[in-house]
Amino acid sequence: MRLILLGPPGAGKGTQALRLVDRHGIIQLSTGEMLRAAVKAETPVGLRAKDIMASGGLVSDDVVIGIIADRISQPDAAKGFILDGFPRTVPQAEALDALLKSHGLALDAVLELRVNESALLDRVEKRVAQMTARGEAVRLDDTPEVLSKRLASYRAQTEPLVHYYSERRKLLTIDGMMTIEEVTAEIQRLLDALRASDKKTAAKASRRRAPANSTEGRGTAAKSAGKPASGKAKTGAVKRAAKVPKKATRPSRGGAPKKSKAAGKAKSVTKRTAKAKSAKKPAKRAVKKPAKRPARLTKGRRVL
Ligand code: ADP
16 A cells, blocks of 8 residues: 655644554655654765754755655565655655656555644644653754744645645545544545445456457446546545545635525525516506506515
8 A cells, every 4th residue: 555644744644654554564654754864864865954954944856756766666665655744745746656657556545634723833842742751852843933934835835735636536635633543543444445446446447348358348448447536436536536626615615606596596586476476466456556567576676
């Protein structure tokens, strides 16, 4: 299994990554950890990255892509991996796509942990307090000032990846405000659903391929190969897509369309009422005082 954990600093990526490692026997590849190790060991990469990291900026794409390319090629990554902190920019995501393709590999899912920004500072402060209590060295970038810079980097450079992966139907969004246990359970539930849906799709594709080796048959199989993403949207892909449209449709949930719809409904009801009234009563009035008919209709319309 090959996964990406996406989320702002303090979202809980590291915590969930460790749980996924335990459960699935895959390795965690954290560019932040690797860079911190490089800084500590004073390697050329570490020396280049040190100040950038301390200030909350992003290390250059070339450097991190190089680190990941090396790491993914190693034997312990063969069973699968969780990328934590990478990709962090669209060029990094594109480089990862190319890298995986060159290895004949595919990404299973991108797990986005969505968290209220207001909670992040508290979480990071708590992490600092816990590390201090354990006598561990505190990260240089875990200060309120640097955190706000890291958040700004996240918003500007990393958040576009939500769109990038939702377009590619890889995104699974999880509410990162739940408890650690609940987040773990939700991730598991989504991954189970994904696996079940992928199995179904694979079975369907092989059934379609099986009947004949005719050109027609191949055409159908080829079609179905492109289809799962949209056709599958009823099962596991529902979850991938489900979270995305939510966001995408949010603007349209605003007042305007609803109001106009409701207004339209009200309009037609009122119209109908007005029509009904004018159909019934005017007949009477037409006999009595025909001149008043238009006035009533005008009144009816004004209600609209
Ligand atoms: P966070 O807890 O903020 O997600 P990480 O431990 O993942 O932090 O990374 C710490 C720092 O390392 C980042 O602020 C950044 O300077 C650098 N870094 C880590 N991963 C990347 C990356 N993929 N691209 C650029 N810089 C990175």
